[in-house]
Amino acid sequence: MSKHILAIDDSASIRQMVNFTLKSAGYHVVDAVDGRDGLERAKSQQFDLVLTDQNMPRMDGLALIRALREMPAYQRTPILMLTTESSDEMKSQGRAAGATGWMVKPFDPLKLIEVVRKVIG
Amino acid sequence: MPHCSVRLLVVGCVWTLVVGVVFTAVPEFSGRLWTCIAVVAGGWAGILALSARGAKGEGDAAAAPMAHFESELATCMSAFEAQFQAIELESAQMLGVLADAVDQLSDGFEALHASVSHPVPAVATxxxxxxxxxxxxxxxxxxxxxxxxxxxxxxxxxxxxxxxxxxxxxxxxxxxxxxxxxxxxxxxxxxxxxxxxxxxxxxxxxxxxxxxxxxxxxxxxxxxxxxxxxxxxxxxxxxxxxxxxxxxxxxxxxxxxxxxxxxxxxxxxxxxxxxxxxxxxxxxxxxADTAKLVQALQFQDIVAQIVGHVLARVGGMREALAELGGVAHDAALARDAGAVSAVCDRAERIGQRLRALAVHTENPPVGRGATPGGSIELF
Missing domain, CATH: 1.10.287.950 (Methyl-accepting chemotaxis protein)
Known part of the structure; x- marks a missing residue:
């Protein structure tokens, strides 16, 4: 049974590329357009992995991670940041918020698959 | 001609007429031409003095709103300057990202072309x-x-x-x-x-x-x-x-x-x-070649997001500039404290809109200096 991944990004083309990459690796992917949309989808369905952007309207990635970590169902779920932010300060905030890992865009599809396999198999 | 000058002229003429009638009609004053002239001249002087003091009072009353207006105008100009600086930064960022994208796309296509057209090494191996x-x-x-x-x-x-x-x-x-x-x-x-x-x-x-x-x-x-x-x-x-x-x-x-x-x-x-x-x-x-191209395509997306961000800045500034032009026109016509105060309020609202624009565009869609990216760190 394929693992379910929630991919959150306000950029339609990034969502499309993430979707294409992970589906080709055998994963089932659900999209969300921003943090708030992602939170709603996470409440309605349990995902094995959450992949989120940082800079998004309405709710950014860090706020989303904090909200997810308060939910019992997502306290241990891996959450990967996929963002253009690469500063150590932002990474520290992500780690403090509960992120599992930090990937900087533009991402390498092969490396994305490798990391996802490493995290959820 | 200014409105206050007409009023002064009217009052002076009325005063001259009254004095002339009095000196003509009253027997005790008849024949005292120089006295009449002196009284008329004194009246004119008093009217002018009163008029000058009134004008000064009105000027004092308008001075404070004008200072406020100038302050709001300076605030708007600072906000415009900040937006322009941000646009310059984002434009430079776009140029950098585009250069990276072009380089990576070129590399990717060359590699893909080599893989498709010249599989000889693999076959030879x-x-x-x-x-x-x-x-x-x-x-x-x-x-x-x-x-x-x-x-x-x-x-x-x-x-x-x-x-x-x-x-x-x-x-x-x-x-x-x-x-x-x-x-x-x-x-x-x-x-x-x-x-x-x-x-x-x-x-x-x-x-x-x-x-x-x-x-x-x-x-x-x-x-x-x-x-x-x-x-x-x-x-x-x-x-x-x-x-x-x-x-x-x-x-x-x-x-x-x-x-x-x-x-x-x-x-x-x-x-x-x-x-x-x-x-x-x-x-x-x-x-691997396809992955490189997918990675390069993301540069285009990054540029598109920055362009959208810049467009939001430009749109907000265009509206603020149009409003500010109207305010400047009305300020040139303002001749009393009420009118000046009104243009001040409008200038203040423009400043508020510019500050809101700055807050709205404060969070960039792309982290500054993010490219070329690709790094992965698991906590």
């Missing part, structure tokens, strides 16, 4: 691997052949030895038959000699001689027995040689089989390697 594999197959077959030839020689030797053994066995059998026949004759002779010797008494001494002959035959029989023993020993040696030859053949055969097995295993591994080279490498190369 596969061909070399196959050739080496075939050479090893030939060598292995040669070894098998040599092993088989050696095995054949061993079999021939074994056959010769077996034939010799058979001949010796036949010889031994013949000798044994003769021995048996002699033994039987010896026994009969010895028996006869004994019987005849006993009958003859003194005269049977001759038989004693016969008995001696029988004894000699017995000795010869012992001699034959010894020879048979030697022959049997030789046969045993031949049998031992045969066994050794057979064992050697077995061992050689086993070694050959082992060699062939080892070679077969190596060939099997080599064939797997060859299959990997032939089928996986080109696909992996294409995957």
């Amino acid at each position: 596969e061909a070399n691997t196959s050739r080496a594999t075939l050479q090893r197959v030939v060598v292995a077959l040669d070894q098998v052949l040599e092993t088989e030839v050696a095995h054949s020689h061993a079999s021939q030797t074994l056959t010769v030895l077996t034939e010799a053994l058979t001949a010796r066995t036949q010889q031994a059998s013949t000798l044994l038959n003769e021995i048996n026949a002699i033994a039987r004759q010896s026994g009969l002779l010895a028996l006869n000699a004994s019987i005849e010797g006993a009958r003859a008494g003194e005269g049977g001494r001759e038989f004693v001689v016969v008995a001696d002959e029988v004894a000699a035959l017995s000795l010869r029989t012992e001699d034959f027995s010894a020879q048979i023993a030697v022959l049997l020993g030789a046969m045993q040696g031949l049998l031992g040689d045969a066994c050794t030859a057979i064992d050697a053949a077995k061992a050689q055969n086993t070694l050959g089989v082992r060699d062939v097995k080892a070679q077969a295993e190596q060939l099997l591994a080599a064939s797997h390697d060859s299959a990997d080279v032939g089928t996986m490498s080109p696909a992996s190369a294409l995957d």
Whole structure:
């Protein structure tokens, strides 16, 4: 049974590329357009992995991670940041918020698959 | 002509008329032209003084709103300057990202083109691997052949030895038959000699001689027995040689089989390697090239997000500038405190809109200095 991944990004083309990459690796992917949309989808369905952007309207990635970590169902779920932010300060905030890992865009599809396999198999 | 000047002129004219009428109608003042002129002039002076003081008061009242207006205008200008600086930064960022994207796209397409158009290296590698594999197959077959030839020689030797053994066995059998026949004759002779010797008494001494002959035959029989023993020993040696030859053949055969097995295993591994080279490498190369292109396409997305951000800034600034132009026009026409205050309020609202625009565009869609990206860190 394929693992379910929630991919959150306000950029339609990034969502499309993430979707294409992970589906080709055998994963089932659900999209969300921003943090708030992602939170709603996470409440309605349990995902094995959450992949989120940082800079998004309405709710950014860090706020989303904090909200997810308060939910019992997502306290241990891996959450990967996929963002253009690469500063150590932002990474520290992500780690403090509960992120599992930090990937900087533009991402390498092969490396994305490798990391996802490493995290959820 | 300003509104206050007309009013001053009207008041002055009324004053002059009143004074003229009074000096004309009142008998006590008639003929006092200079006094009349002096009164009219004094009235004009007073009116002018009052007018000047009123104007000064109005100016003082308008001074504070004007200062406020100037302050709001300065705030707006600062906000515009900040937006322009941000646009300059984002434009430079776009140029950098576009340059990276172009470089990466060029590399990706070149690599893809090389992979699709010139798969020769992979094919050549596969061909070399196959050739080496075939050479090893030939060598292995040669070894098998040599092993088989050696095995054949061993079999021939074994056959010769077996034939010799058979001949010796036949010889031994013949000798044994003769021995048996002699033994039987010896026994009969010895028996006869004994019987005849006993009958003859003194005269049977001759038989004693016969008995001696029988004894000699017995000795010869012992001699034959010894020879048979030697022959049997030789046969045993031949049998031992045969066994050794057979064992050697077995061992050689086993070694050959082992060699062939080892070679077969190596060939099997080599064939797997060859299959990997032939089928996986080109696909992996294409995957890597495609991944590079997908990565390059994300640069375009990053630029698009920055452009959207810049457009939001420009749109907000265009609205603010249009509003500010209207405010400046109205400010030029304002001649009282109320009008100045109104344009001040409008300028303040423009400042508020610019501050809101700054807050809205404060969070950039792309982290500054993020490219080329691709790094991964697991916490």
